[in-house]
Amino acid sequence: MSPLLSISRRTRRTPFTDRVTAAGVTGYTVYNHMLLPTVFKSITEDYRHLKSAVQVWDVSCERQVEIRGPQAAELVQMLTPRDLSEMRIGQCRYIPIVDETGGMLNDPVAVKLDEDRYWVSIADSDLLFWVKALALGFRMAVDVFEPDVSPLAIQGPLADELAARVFGDEVRKIRFFDFRTFTFNGAELAVARSGYSKQGGFEVYVEGGRHGEPLWDALFEAGRDLDVRAGCPNLIERIEAGLLSYGSDMTRANTPHECGLGRFCDTRLAIGCVGRDALLRVAREGPLKQIRYLEIEGDPVPSCPEPWAVTVEGEPAGQITSAAWSPDFEANLAIGMIVRDWWDQGTKVLVHTPAGPRTARIREKPWL
């Protein structure tokens, strides 16, 4: 049985919380000290709708770390092993961020607003503290703060149609991980083609909480015949899509290479980011374990609130950190960290679920 969530100012409400409540949210998590919906009707019903229509998601908890000033670009590059020298205004980049030993601190999306102004749209850790202290320690000419920006996602196969009705047809031309600015309610809002699903869609960076409810209402008004509904990142769909969750599938203990994010680490690492020395070592030796996808045999397993051990012939072979029954694939799909000896496609392993040990097979790629 799920317990109730006690809400206080500390578990911050968002500009959309009243609308989300009216739409019948039934489950929440707390993400960056803020409410993030997890369920409306049921995870399965939300899933079917997400994959067939269009949803509006309150992802305000993707808080922004704004970095502004003459050394903004220099500081952003110091934060990540990904080479950002070619990044242009109007682009977004997924940037793993590591500490000095190469341990993952966050896996945010950087948004280049101007030559001297960035947002870093964060996963669930107080990256603001890391960036502020680095700026202080290295005496950089930047201002670092959390602006009043609350992303609202439009996700699903009908997302382009819905967004075009509200922002105009120009929105269809936005390329993946680019953003363009649109006027809504008298405000200039950045709209990016991005989101935490593989169903397509946008994230609107709602700058100024007062624009939240008007935008929400405009989307629902415009999308009535599209069966637009309130939704949220969906556990089943994000596992099908192989989208990792920082804090669940990876933690500070993991390197980007273990997370399958080695391709975002510039092999020359000439860029002098924090963690460079450790990551050069890691890149040379390769990881000893890595994120893999698994199909677990048998009846539906429960979700995975704490890691499940994976073994092969009684020996430790890794752990599962996310799992769900997929109606579309008619199988239990899972994400886990698997040791090198057993991580090849098709390898048979044993997963120790609360429903008992189950046979599972390794996949190198996700399902979507």
Place this chain on the structure above:
Amino acid sequence: MSPLLSISRRTRRTPFTDRVTAAGVTGYTVYNHMLLPTVFKSITEDYRHLKSAVQVWDVSCERQVEIRGPQAAELVQMLTPRDLSEMRIGQCRYIPIVDETGGMLNDPVAVKLDEDRYWVSIADSDLLFWVKALALGFRMAVDVFEPDVSPLAIQGPLADELAARVFGDEVRKIRFFDFRTFTFNGAELAVARSGYSKQGGFEVYVEGGRHGEPLWDALFEAGRDLDVRAGCPNLIERIEAGLLSYGSDMTRANTPHECGLGRFCDTRLAIGCVGRDALLRVAREGPLKQIRYLEIEGDPVPSCPEPWAVTVEGEPAGQITSAAWSPDFEANLAIGMIVRDWWDQGTKVLVHTPAGPRTARIREKPWL
């Protein structure tokens, strides 16, 4: 109606979660990415029991930032405006931590384990990121990490009796905010006289998750005739006691002086902590608003999930951030930030609650 909390690896379980579940927890919050119980029977029933017997609290979410190495003391002093030059091994100190502009980042308790080894027992923000980045930026000879330490609190008027039965009578001699080390289950555990209530008691720093359930079980076995129960920080009692909640009653926007923590800021500030320059300015001018306690007239008000405006004759006079009906004081008690013109004892203000505007009176001290 409270929504359900969705639990994942990201909302970390604790060494005590199975025991807490068996004890009938009904409400949780998420604190430092970890489960923190908020309700067992009801907030009022839990409150009456806390004030009359003894409870065991899973406060594992008070995570530790361990700072170890030749420059550990130097770094801890850099973190806080409180003068720690007289702090001895075996002592705990409440240390406000601010950024370079004097904004509160956390209000943890520092625990001095050795001359070159400290724990910082944190409120709800990733202080680890701040400390690690400062250590990196200022190139300090320290190791900074989150150890496997999960505090378990013993709180209530019978706490001394219960703790003595498990740890021996020596535990009674521990002075407020001191700690001593006791052997339990073959491990050396630090036991401090501290806790987030005014009912008296201890916090046991359970180092090594495997000692969690044996300690929990030993406390319940030893305390059967004391009516020991599982409990948690109680909203009503902590407001009566005037205990602030970081993230609710104070945020990064506030200085220590606004939070009534000016007495922890060394007026000379010769110690060169982060934020020194800003706090010297603040100390000279005094805060424009400050934490106050209020009694709100009329029927019980609901709890305060987002700030309630406070006005005087239609003018903004501050905000309420925590509120609860107190059965013992037969009144609505509240904590808020009140502007200088209206913060004197006895001043009448108007609080805009969801149940309508209510008259309230300012208090300079809490109730317990």
